[in-house]
Amino acid sequence: MQPAARPWRLSPRHALAEGEQQVWIGFGGQADQPWLRLLRPGFRHCFAAIRDRQGWSLVEPLSGRLLVSRAGVAAEFDLPAFYRRAGLSVVGPFRPGPPAGDGWLPNISLYSCVQLCRAVLGAGAPWAFTPHGLYQALVNEKENRKKILDASLPVG
Template structure:
């Protein structure tokens, strides 16, 4: 099991989704298009979406077929996506971090990089290091 309780053997793929929309004024300080992120995890049983928000974390089973172009659908909604794979991180405690959408997505994917704090930094990391 990964730190967030996701069995990475079950989830073979992930789609990290970035959005510029926000209801929180202070998030407007972040780079446009990269003010929030969430992840869809895919495996043999289908897809789930984990969307960590300021007031709650929403977990949804996505009722779609394996052939459905989920990345294309998110793109049609004006969202930016990066395809990646969850990995098993080293079995050691991670340092304390505020609970943010970025921190939750990192833990679901097995990313332990301490310097990734914003959605834009996560996007750049995924584009450079997780091709």
């Protein structure tokens, strides 16, 4: 008699190796819905592009739907540069952090492109409510990290 089949679960030993994924967050968007006109032009939407050894995955939160797809380009393709040439603002790369959820209560938030991008970034993601707020927080975080790295380099 065979043992009962167990559903496969992701365990820490199956998790990706450190540094194996890189995340870029892209910003852009037109006001295709009336309420989006309240947001800053060029920062009305955000999405995540994730690179691993197999290639690029795109996580695109749409109104009422989540689109996750694999880009038909090689892992070496510079997708962030392609988006920048298309007129989008792109920040990255970031390493995804550990999942959030170390409290007694579940993390409850509205479904939005910003919250989804924060979830992709993990527990260390900066808090933001709008795409432009997330952009500013990520740019500031990247600049602060660069200043710390530059200060630790030997002079001369």
